Structure formats: C-alpha cells, structure tokens
Amino acid sequence: GQQVMQIPQYQHVQEGEDFTTYCNSSTTLSNIQWYKQRPSGHPVFLIQLVKSGEVKKQKRLTFQFGEAKKNSSLHITATQTTDVGTYFCAGHGSARQLTFGSGTQLTVLP
Amino acid sequence: EAQVTQNPRYLITVTGKKLTVTCSQNMNHEYMSWYRQDPGLGLRQIYYSMNVEVTDKGDVPEGYKVSRKEKRNFPLILESPSPNQTSLYFCASRHDRVSGTEAFFGQGTRLTVV
Numbered sequence: 001g002q003q004v005m006q007i008p009q010y011q012h013v014q015e016g017e018d019f020t021t022y023c024n025s026s027t028t029l030s031n032i033q034w035y036k037q038r039p040s041g042h043p044v045f046l047i048q049l050v051k052s053g054e055v056k057k058q059k060r061l062t063f064q065f066g067e068a069k070k071n072s073s074l075h076i077t078a079t080q081t082t083d084v085g086t087y088f089c090a091g092h093g094s095a096r097q098l099t100f101g102s103g104t105q106l107t108v109l110p
Numbered sequence: 111e112a113q114v115t116q117n118p119r120y121l122i123t124v125t126g127k128k129l130t131v132t133c134s135q136n137m138n139h140e141y142m143s144w145y146r147q148d149p150g151l152g153l154r155q156i157y158y159s160m161n162v163e164v165t166d167k168g169d170v171p172e173g174y175k176v177s178r179k180e181k182r183n184f185p186l187i188l189e190s191p192s193p194n195q196t197s198l199y200f201c202a203s204r205h206d207r208v209s210g211t212e213a214f215f216g217q218g219t220r221l222t223v224v
Contacts, residue, residue, distance in 0.1 A: 001169070009150060031210040042200060042215040043153070050210070088152060092210040097168075100145070102152035 002027050002093040006101030014109050019076040021104035023089035031092045032065055032072045037103070038085045079108045112137045116201050116216035123191055123223055131186045131219050133201030139214075140206040142184040143168065144176065146197040147218075153200065159184055160206055191223040 003026040013019050023032065031050040035043040047056055049065035049072065056063045062075045072089055089101045114135045123129055135142065143158035145168075155168030159178040173195055175187040184203075188195060201216040 006152070033210065033212070035213075042218050043202075043213075044215070045212040048210055048212065090153075090213075097155070097158070098143075098204075098210075098213060099155070100153040102150060 002091065002097065002099045004089060004091045004099045004101040006089055006104060008104055009102065010105050010107070012107045012109060013079050015081060016078050019079050019083070019106055021074050021087050021089075021106075023072045023074075023091075023101050025070045025091045025093075025099075027093055028069050029091040029093060030069075032069075033090045033092070033098070034063060034072075034074055035088045035090060035100075036085050037088065041085070043088060076106075079106070081108050081110055084108050112214065114201055114203050114214050114216040116199075116219050118219060119217060120220050121222070123221070125192055125223055126190050129188050129191060129221075131188075131199060131201075131221070133184045133186065133216055134182050135184075135201075135203040135214070136182065137203060137205075137214065138181065139203035140181070142178065142201065142203045143213075144174070144184070144186045145200045145202065146170065147200060148197050156186070156199075191221075193223045195221065196223050197221060 005024045033048045034046040037043045053067045054065040060077045064073045086103045086105045088103045140161045144156040145153040154170045157176040159165045199219045202213045204213045205211045
C-alpha cells in the first residue's frame with residue numbers, strides 16, 4: 001500500500017532559526033496536505049497542495065510539492081515559540097485514502 | 111460550530127473489558143475514520159467509512175470494530191482490549207471528494223489498557 005515517509009522525526013532549533021521537514025511518498029500523489037498538532041492537541045489542517053511543483057506560502061511557512069508529486073516540504077523561516085508542535089504531511093493517493101507521515105516534532109528553544 | 115466530538119477523552123480499562131469510543135460530527139461529512147497515534151509511528155488508520163453502512167479496514171484494524179448506522183456517528187469498538195491497544199486515538203471526518211478535502215479531527219481519546 002501507499003507509504004509516506006517523513007524526516008526528521010525530531011528537530012530542536014533556537015528561536016529565530018529556520019526549520020524544514022521533508023515528506024516522501026512511495027507512490028504518486030493526487031495531492032498532499034499538511035497538518036500541525038500542538039502539544040496535547042489534535043491535528044489541525046494547514047494547507048493542501050495539488051499541482052506539480054506548486055509552492056504556497058502562509059506568512060513564515062512555505063510549502064512545496066515536488067515535480068513528480070511524490071515529495072513535499074514545509075519550511076518555517078525564523079521560528080518562534082508558537083511554532084512548537086508536530087507537523088504531519090498526509091498524501092492522497094488514487095484510492096482517495098489519506099496516508100499520514102510519521103510527523104516531525106519541532107522544539108523551539110527561547 | 112463545526113466540530114468532531116469524541117468521548118471519553120481519557121479512559122483506563124482492564125484487559126478484556128469491552129469498550130466503545132464515540133465519535134460524532136456535525137458537518138454532514140461522508141467520510142469518517144479512526145486513527146491511532148503512537149510515538150514515532152505517526153497517525154495510523156484503523157478503519158474508515160465512506161458513507162452510511164460502508165466501512166473498510168485501514169492499516170491496523172486488528173482488535174477493532176466500527177459501525178456507521180448514521181452519517182454523523184462512527185463509534186470505535188474494542189471487544190477485548192489488550193495492553194498493546196494503549197494509545198492516543200483520533201476520529202476524523204471530511205467531505206469525500208476526488209480533489210481532496212481538509213480533515214477535521216476530534217480532541218482525541220487517551221486509552222490505557224492494564
């Protein structure tokens with residue numbers, strides 16, 4: 001079945017540093033979504049990318065979808081303590097199933 | 111307010127004692143699913159339902175049952191819980207579209223089986 005790998009599993013950064021998490025799928029995706037889970041919270045939708053090579057921005061967050069629609073990345077510029085949490089990618093395959101990556105847990109040190 | 115409601119939020123039970131975790135959504139979503147979250151493993155799908163009376167196994171269905179008698183409700187049943195089912199469980203719902211839609215998650219149920 002479809003597998004979605006995400007790295008790194010953990011990332012500690014100093015406040016103000018940049019952060020990137022990467023997502024790779026074993027199969028071509030129809031679209032990819034990103035979610036954020038705050039500590040002790042539930043996953044909350046951030047964005048969906050659909051087109052090959054698509055790039056979207058939300059303030060300090062930049063999301064990219066690869067040309068082959070098999071990989072994606074989330075980049076945060078100048079992290080803040082409010083960015084703390086676990087970031088998940090989730091890929092939609094041909095069966096319309098949403099498969100989540102294992103997540104990247106971000107810690108921001110003040 | 112659009113939401114997915116899970117109950118209970120916390121549950122401690124003993125091995126073999128049947129339990130049900132309820133999930134209800136008020137957004138008229140066709141698609142509902144259950145996930146378990148374990149450290150380092152992300153969110154793994156247990157069961158999903160694409161509409162009323164239509165359910166199917168996800169990646170880790172062993173030891174779980176579900177039902178979808180009404181569109182808004184999707185309970186998760188553990189007939190004989192075991193310690194390896196200790197986990198954080200999330201219910202999620204979304205519209206079922208080929209183009210992909212945002213999933214809304216419940217608050218989570220932290221289950222401990224002793």
